[in-house]
Amino acid sequence: MADLTATGIYLRYWFPWLPQWVGSLVIVVLLMLINMVNVGLFGELESWFSMIKVIAIVALIVTGAVMIVLQTKVKGGTAADPHKDIPMNALMTSSTILFVVVILNYVMPAKIFDVVSTVSTICFVIVWIMIMAAHVVYRRQNKDNLGEFRMPGYPLTSWVTIVFYVAILILLFFIESTKLALIISIIFIVILAISYSFIKKNESIS
Secondary structure (H helix, E strand, O other), rough: OHHHHHHHHHHHHHOOOOHHHHHEEEEEEHHHHHHHOOHHHHHHHHHHHHHHHHHHHHHHHEEEHHHHOOOOOOOOOOOOEEEOOHHHHHHHHHHHHHHHHHHHHHOOOOOOHHHHHHHHHHHHHHHHHHHHHHHHHHHOOOOOOOOOOOOOOHHHHHHHHHHHHHHHHHHHOOHHHHHHHHHHHHHHHHHHHHHHHHHHHHHHHO
């Protein structure tokens, strides 16, 4: 979502007349079309784009090194069609979320990047809280079969990490620019949890 919003911002840099949400919409539609044609095509394109990114990074490093050496100064200036192996349900769900981002780019173009980037950060924090909580449960349930690689300082390090990340979430709630993103993230995670419980319940019944 952050990448989608950033794309709209970058396109506006080169094309100031282009509304921010239009660039995001174009990317969403392209992603949907590529995935509908062939999932493997998306993976192949992603590989090529990653190669371009790596080449660009290497080129920047080499250029910077040359500029330093030569003292160069900067000048002013689940699939509906199994034959194609397309997970249509997952594709439509993720695309719907991306379309929501497009709408937000239209409604609040000045604030959307801060909101989306903060949501990404919050999700990262919550994921690590869940990882550490799962680790605590794992250690308790597997006391006699832990293997050689163990987390140093357990259980203190696990609980300190959890408390640290929870404190970050609490602080984000009291910051005006991140409060909305925190609420959106919590609602999103609750919806995911309810959806997961509903799906698992239906699977057990069937």
